[in-house]
Amino acid sequence: MAKKRAFITGITGQDGSYLAELLLAKGYTVYGLIRRSSNDPLVRLPQRVRKDITYLYGNLRDSASLRRALEVARPDEIYNLAAQSDVGVSFKIPEETFEINYHGLGRLIHEAVAINPKVRIYQASTSEMYGSTKPPQNERSPFNPVSPYGEAKLRAHEDYVVGYRDRYGLFICSGILFNHESPRRGEHFVTRKITQSLAKIKLGLQKQLELGNLDAKRDWGFAGDYVEAMWRMLQQKKPVDYVISTGETHTVREFLAAAAKALGMTLTFTGKGLRETAMDEKGRVLVKINKNFYRPREVHSLRGDSRKARKELGWDPQVSFDELVTMMALADFERVRREQK
DSSP: OOOOEEEEETTTSHHHHHHHHHHHHTTOEEEEEEOOOSSOTTTTSOHHHHTTEEEEEOOTTOHHHHHHHHHHHOOSEEEEOOOOOOHHHHTTOHHHHHIIIIIHHHHHHHHHHHHOTTOEEEEEEEGGGTTTSOSSBOTTSOOOOOSHHHHHHHHHIIIIIIHHHHHHOOEEEEEEEOOEEOTTSOTTSHHHHHHHHHHHHHTTSOSOEEESOTTOEEOOEEHHHHHHHHHHHTTSSSOOOEEEOOSOOEEHHHHHHHHHHHTTOOOEEESOGGGOEEEOTTSOEEEEEOGGGSOSSOOOBOOBOOHHHHHHTOOOOOSOHHHHHHHHHHHHHHHHHHHHO
16 A cells, blocks of 8 residues: 655644654655755754655745645645744734735645645644633634734635635645644744743853743643644544644743743742742842733633544643643753753
């Protein structure tokens, strides 16, 4: 029996790297779309799997490049993980965010279906589509995005996922994933900013860390668990959208405290709002609040209800919140220490 062929956009990101590992372990032939860059685009991919992936240059802005890549890959399954994924940055570059996150999916679908009308497509949707909707959020909850990122993802979901599935019978589904992290998370995301900065503080390489809203609540899971759900969605008889989440919520403050604990540091929080600080056991202020890191419009609380996915996909998260934070904190500590040698 011929191997299944998978095409992953965003393969150089956190999710793409874990998904590539999963699919290779399942015997897939894996193709990854990468953009030309002056930096190493494969930095998050483990060395052991890089050689087993065929890399194809292309861009969601460029239909011709997508066509050329897809003609080579001839995929049975497509996982669209590429995006302008920084919510805060989306306020500064809303047009680019829509160009990639909305129009990019349209280009990908049109080129893919022309090559294989029976292709199965997974679209990386996001809990940011819920925005101001009160938790818990599930597949029946209303969408109320409050950022250009959330708005672009919602339009892609409604027009291309639901729209093309209903009108043309395309096998396409959305994974509405809540926040998922790992040691491979981009350094500009707040979770990695916390674990990396605390590692540097622990090693005497940095004095303080500045953060924004410590009261924001998120449903954090492990990216390695969540890519399993992506794959399971494309193995179903019919395309269905699913919320993927842990069902637990924690504040940024809790994430910060857990990361410090993993590194043998105890933080004491004092003050409120912009005057809040976190001190170590010696009374040194390690964390301060900077109003510039607040979003123009904040999503205050996200907590997913993933009972449908657990029942129909047989999926369950395996890594707990504390295990996830510890994994990330220790990985950054070892990396920073290694770089100093």
